[in-house]
Amino acid sequence: MTLLITGANRGIGAALAKTLTARGQEVLGTARNTPGLLPLDVSDPASPRALAEQLGQTTLDALICNAGVYFDRHEPLGTGYPPEMWAEMFAVNVTGVFLTVQAMLPLLARAETPKIMIISSQMGSNALAKGNALIYRASKAAALNLGSNLAAALTPQGIAVGIYHPGWVTTDMGGSGAELTPEQSAERLADRLEALSLETTGCFETWDGRAHAY
Secondary structure (H helix, E strand, O other): OEEEEOOOOOHHHHHHHHHHHHOOOEEEEEEOOOOOOEEOOOOOOHHHHHHHHHHOOOOOOEEEEOOOOOOOOOOOOOOOOOHHHHHHHHHHHHHHHHHHHHHHHHHHOOOOOOEEEEEOOHHHOHHHOOOOOHHHHHHHHHHHHHHHHHHHHHHHHOOEEEEEEOOOEOOOOOOOOOOEOHHHHHHHHHHHHHHOOOOOOOOEEEOOOOEOOO
């Protein structure tokens, strides 16, 4: 299998690339500007199209939309959350997911059982509203909704879509006090990718396979 992972230069993306390579998959990793990885800036509408052109007649068996940003961890409700922050985070966490999927559809269509994995977060769940990190939560909720709708739209094309909470992971986003290492999360997410099919398309699951509340 050939897989494309966005944001593969660090954290969960890098761990997923390592894990899936060890499982015998051909992994194409992307980042905005990292030597050795394919160039992709998901916040630039032209970048996913340029990458698709660069890949040419490549067949993609799976696309993992992992790239994301989290800037509003400590924003005060009364004076924080500037509009520029909303625009930037949604451009990466939501629009960037859609544009990458859209650009890669012709490559996925060449595969026998194509799959799309969208890394969202439990912070996008309405059941876990905490009243903080409003932009991140809203963007991950939007990514969850986008994934659900893409699952419905792409079923006739035979493309399965799953949305996943990767766990609380010791990355730049998760912080040093998190519960999982990137490697632990990646191992179980790789299992979820293997299990994803048209029968389970549209699922929102945790890294370890539990159904998550929307």
